Amino acid sequence: MEKIDLETMGRRAAEVKYELQCLPAKKKNEALLEAAEQLAADTKVILEENGKDLRRAEENGMHSGMTDRLRLTEARIAAMAEGLRQIAGLGDPVGEVMEKFERPNGLRIRKRRVPLGVIGIIYESRPNVTADAFGLCFKAGNAVILKGGSDALLSNMAVTASVRKALDRCKVNPDAIQLIASTDREAASRLMRLNQYVDVLIPRGGAGLIRSVVENSTVPVIETGTGNCHIYVDEYADLEKALPIILNAKTQRIGVCNACESLVIHEAVKERFLPELARALKEAKVEMRGDRQVRALVEDAKTATEEDYGTEYLDYVLSIKVAADIGEAIAHINKYNTKHSEAIITENKENAERFLNEVDAACVYVNASTRFTDGFEFGFGAEIGISTQKLHARGPMGLKELTSYKYTIEGDGQIRQ
Amino acid sequence: MEKIDLETMGRRAAEVKYELQCLPAKKKNEALLEAAEQLAADTKVILEENGKDLRRAEENGMHSGMTDRLRLTEARIAAMAEGLRQIAGLGDPVGEVMEKFERPNGLRIRKRRVPLGVIGIIYESRPNVTADAFGLCFKAGNAVILKGGSDALLSNMAVTASVRKALDRCKVNPDAIQLIASTDREAASRLMRLNQYVDVLIPRGGAGLIRSVVENSTVPVIETGTGNCHIYVDEYADLEKALPIILNAKTQRIGVCNACESLVIHEAVKERFLPELARALKEAKVEMRGDRQVRALVEDAKTATEEDYGTEYLDYVLSIKVAADIGEAIAHINKYNTKHSEAIITENKENAERFLNEVDAACVYVNASTRFTDGFEFGFGAEIGISTQKLHARGPMGLKELTSYKYTIEGDGQIRQ
Numbered sequence: 115m116e117k118i119d120l121e122t123m124g125r126r127a128a129e130v131k132y133e134l135q136c137l138p139a140k141k142k143n144e145a146l147l148e149a150a151e152q153l154a155a156d157t158k159v160i161l162e163e164n165g166k167d168l169r170r171a172e173e174n175g176m177h178s179g180m181t182d183r184l185r186l187t188e189a190r191i192a193a194m195a196e197g198l199r200q201i202a203g204l205g206d207p208v209g210e211v212m213e214k215f216e217r218p219n220g221l222r223i224r225k226r227r228v229p230l231g232v233i234g235i236i237y238e239s240r241p242n243v244t245a246d247a248f249g250l251c252f253k254a255g256n257a258v259i260l261k262g263g264s265d266a267l268l269s270n271m272a273v274t275a276s277v278r279k280a281l282d283r284c285k286v287n288p289d290a291i292q293l294i295a296s297t298d299r300e301a302a303s304r305l306m307r308l309n310q311y312v313d314v315l316i317p318r319g320g321a322g323l324i325r326s327v328v329e330n331s332t333v334p335v336i337e338t339g340t341g342n343c344h345i346y347v348d349e350y351a352d353l354e355k356a357l358p359i360i361l362n363a364k365t366q367r368i369g370v371c372n373a374c375e376s377l378v379i380h381e382a383v384k385e386r387f388l389p390e391l392a393r394a395l396k397e398a399k400v401e402m403r404g405d406r407q408v409r410a411l412v413e414d415a416k417t418a419t420e421e422d423y424g425t426e427y428l429d430y431v432l433s434i435k436v437a438a439d440i441g442e443a444i445a446h447i448n449k450y451n452t453k454h455s456e457a458i459i460t461e462n463k464e465n466a467e468r469f470l471n472e473v474d475a476a477c478v479y480v481n482a483s484t485r486f487t488d489g490f491e492f493g494f495g496a497e498i499g500i501s502t503q504k505l506h507a508r509g510p511m512g513l514k515e516l517t518s519y520k521y522t523i524e525g526d527g528q529i530r531q
Numbered sequence: 532m533e534k535i536d537l538e539t540m541g542r543r544a545a546e547v548k549y550e551l552q553c554l555p556a557k558k559k560n561e562a563l564l565e566a567a568e569q570l571a572a573d574t575k576v577i578l579e580e581n582g583k584d585l586r587r588a589e590e591n592g593m594h595s596g597m598t599d600r601l602r603l604t605e606a607r608i609a610a611m612a613e614g615l616r617q618i619a620g621l622g623d624p625v626g627e628v629m630e631k632f633e634r635p636n637g638l639r640i641r642k643r644r645v646p647l648g649v650i651g652i653i654y655e656s657r658p659n660v661t662a663d664a665f666g667l668c669f670k671a672g673n674a675v676i677l678k679g680g681s682d683a684l685l686s687n688m689a690v691t692a693s694v695r696k697a698l699d700r701c702k703v704n705p706d707a708i709q710l711i712a713s714t715d716r717e718a719a720s721r722l723m724r725l726n727q728y729v730d731v732l733i734p735r736g737g738a739g740l741i742r743s744v745v746e747n748s749t750v751p752v753i754e755t756g757t758g759n760c761h762i763y764v765d766e767y768a769d770l771e772k773a774l775p776i777i778l779n780a781k782t783q784r785i786g787v788c789n790a791c792e793s794l795v796i797h798e799a800v801k802e803r804f805l806p807e808l809a810r811a812l813k814e815a816k817v818e819m820r821g822d823r824q825v826r827a828l829v830e831d832a833k834t835a836t837e838e839d840y841g842t843e844y845l846d847y848v849l850s851i852k853v854a855a856d857i858g859e860a861i862a863h864i865n866k867y868n869t870k871h872s873e874a875i876i877t878e879n880k881e882n883a884e885r886f887l888n889e890v891d892a893a894c895v896y897v898n899a900s901t902r903f904t905d906g907f908e909f910g911f912g913a914e915i916g917i918s919t920q921k922l923h924a925r926g927p928m929g930l931k932e933l934t935s936y937k938y939t940i941e942g943d944g945q946i947r948q
Contacts, residue, residue, distance in 0.1 A: 132865065132889060132891075135888070135889075135891075136888060136889065215910070217908070217909070217910060221899060221903060223909060230921050230922070231891070231921060309745070313920075313921050313922070314921070314922055328726070328749055329749050332745055332746050334751065334752070334920060334922040335751070336922070352944075355943070355944040358944070358946055359944065359946055361946075362946035362947055363946075366946070366947055448549065466941070470939045470941075471552070471553060472549060472552075472553065474549075474552075474648070474937075475937065476937060476938060477937070477938045477939075477940060478937060478938070478939050478940070479939075479940045479941075479942065480939075480940070480941045480942065481941070481942045481943050481944055481945075482638060482940055482941070482942030482943075482944070482945040482946075483945065483946045483947050485946070485947035486638060486940060486945070486947055491634070491947070492634075492640060492938070493632070493634060503730075503751060504647050504648060504730050504731070504935035505647070505730070505731055505751045505753070505922065505923045505935070506922045506923040508935055508936055508937060508938075509937075509938050518921035518922070518925055519925055520891075520892065520893060520894070520895060520925060520926075521893065521894045521895070521909075521925075521926050522887045522894075522895050522896075522897075523894060523895070523896045523897070523899055523903060524883070524887075524896075524897045524898070524899070525896065525897065525898045525899030526772070526898050526899075527769075527772040527775070527776065527898055527899070528898075528899040528900065528903070529775055529776055529778075529779035529780075529783070529899075529900045529902070530779055530783055530900050530902035530903055530908070
């Protein structure tokens with residue numbers, strides 16, 4: 115792959131975006147299916163390059179959790195290809211007329227959905243993001259500039275080369291996907307300040323990466339993915355619903371952003387509920403960290419510190435607090451949450467409605483697991499991430515959330531008085 | 532007014548936002564009308580404080596254009612009050628159910644419109660922004676933290692005190708509006724990094740202010756207001772429409788962001804159109820700066836430099852370029868524009884549609900003046916600014932654009948498989 119400087123990449127992306135914004139859905143879908151075929155055909159090469167990344171990572175002492183994220187297999191490459199096919203199957207959001215009205219002076223105004231333009235993605239060691247992020251951005255008519263983790267450089271280069279080959283064959287400008295082929299950390303910093311060419315940056319990875327992008331980027335950023343998610347067991351909870359929901363949200367997959375990290379239990383149910391919960395969590399190997407009231411009822415619970423309540427464990431650990439009423443529970447959640455996903459377990463309609471209204475988060479649940487915060491579970495299809503900010507998009511970000519709009523105004527000579 | 536530190540202001544705003552997000556429309560409208568009354572009642576005090584600001588500004592040698600922006604009069608205070616009454620008359624966007632659907636597993640999902648939360652406004656010397664920005668943010672359920680220009684500090688303090696008095700009387704927490712009562716530039720910088728409490732920053736002012744906020748803010752920013760707007764006179768233009776539209780867009784009000792700053796003229800009409808245009812512009816005291824082809828036809832046109840094509844004059848100056856075809860015109864506009872408002876004059880439907888599709892701007896016009904890019908002209912009512920970025924909101928930003936959304940998900944015990 116040709117090595118080019120970031121300024122040139124920015125310029126090329128900004129040029130190709132004018133082509134992409136006019137590309138018909140049929141053409142985009144054809145290119146996505148072709149890219150899926152090409153990835154499958156290039157499996158051997160991609161695995162070879164991934165093998166080199168893995169060997170270097172092991173030499174550098176990367177721990178096994180991380181190498182697992184870095185590792186590609188035939189099945190994982192097949193899943194990447196299948197992801198692109200699914201995106202080809204989704205509707206094209208570009209061009210939709212979102213609103214249409216006529217003014218008294220005869221001006222005809224339409225609000226039309228358009229691509230964002232150029233999207234920068236900064237991500238960590240999963241090479242599958244290369245294909246997934248490209249697929250979504252491309253279908254929504256955007257050019258992407260990708261900056262993956264340095265551990266995965268050769269894998270990302272191989273995936274990018276494969277996709278570019280497919281685009282070229284479909285007569286789509288391959289600069290629709292560009293990868294910063296550098297392990298230089300400076301390159302990421304420069305991408306974060308490439309305002310002239312890049313319309314939005316989406317970091318995908320851990321809390322540290324996201325913080326660094328938010329702090330250093332002058333390009334608008336969409337924050338995704340940190341989830342300190344709570345479940346509140348109300349005094350009117352059906353405890354037979356509460357237990358399986360908590361177990362599901364905590365343990366069905368511990369390393370994900372919509373997993374439950376903290377419980378709030380109403381005082382009135384603590385005696386009935388906490389011992390039973392403790393038995394089930396113990397069986398599931400989940401460590402409990404609670405306040406004084408929790409520890410009085412659960413012998414082997416550890417002490418929850420202020421820091422615990424603010425922590426997204428992504429592990430078999432759960433912090434627990436007892437609250438005197440729903441107001442205290444909501445205040446606690448609004449203080450410590452990351453605005454991702456929060457749930458109340460209650461049979462009381464009034465309390466449910468109050469929780470839905472007052473808790474500040476992208477997704478607020480009544481009597482269901484927080485694990486449903488997901489593009490597929492919402493029926494949106496693949497997503498680029500879960501936005502935890504309030505600007506532009508909140509919650510699962512699918513194709514629509516990768517677009518903007520423009521107003522078109524048609525007249526016949528109107529001037530302003 | 533009590534002097535408090537920024538951290539405390541942030542905390543108070545973040546607390547009051549929970550009250551404001553639940554405030555019924557009736558209560559908000561009552562408070563807005565009360566604030567309008569109070570501003571009228573406090574006219575004398577506000578004018579006195581404004582007088583002190585003006586005297587200091589004159590002592591410091593502020594030029595007359597700037598003192599005019601700083602000056603309040605009885606009429607201007609009445610207009611501020613009237614602005615609040617108009618906002619009270621607009622519909623409340625908060626609580627609207629934007630989408631509603633049920634999943635196969637029985638989860639009932641609603642996408643509901645909610646306030647953004649806490650909005651920071653950094654603005655320059657017009658004290659009327661204090662009331663206008665508060666009114667819009669408040670009606671959309673948001674708390675505001677205002678940082679006005681130091682020249683207008685006493686005026687802004689008087690307006691804020693008046694509004695707070697009205698809120699207090701209506702039993703609305705007056706921290707819904709807080710003003711940073713400091714002339715310290717550092718205060719603005721710290722506001723730009725108050726991510727813990729502030730959800731979005733909207734700078735209102737000149738290009739320098741906006742650039743500084745974009746470069747230094749870690750809080751998400753909505754860029755507003757710089758407009759290097761073009762009009763393209765196509766080969767199929769009705770020149771009898773072109774001339775009044777250009778004159779209107781250039782001269783109806785020269786200091787505004789939707790004024791026309793640059794023309795592109797198709798080669799095929801240059802000889803028929805340019806001399807006539809030059810006569811009309813000369814009469815309107817507009818200086819022309821053109822390329823070689825323009826200068827060949829217009830004797831007293833000056834030379835347009837690269838810098839001219841990139842300049843928002845906000846003055847009686849217009850840059851002009853001749854293009855060989857519509858493709859060149861569009862490329863020129865996309866290169867130099869600020870993504871604000873762009874127009875084509877043409878009777879050719881194909882060219883009109885191509886221009887609407889390919890020009891990258893918030894508002895793209897066919898056969899109408901760019902001066903219509905305005906909340907009232909679009910029928911949205913008062914606006915907080917014209918967004919020139921693609922994230923979140925584009926074009927005139929009214930009440931809806933000052934909101935976000937949340938998903939609420941109701942189940943009866945669903946867990947994820």
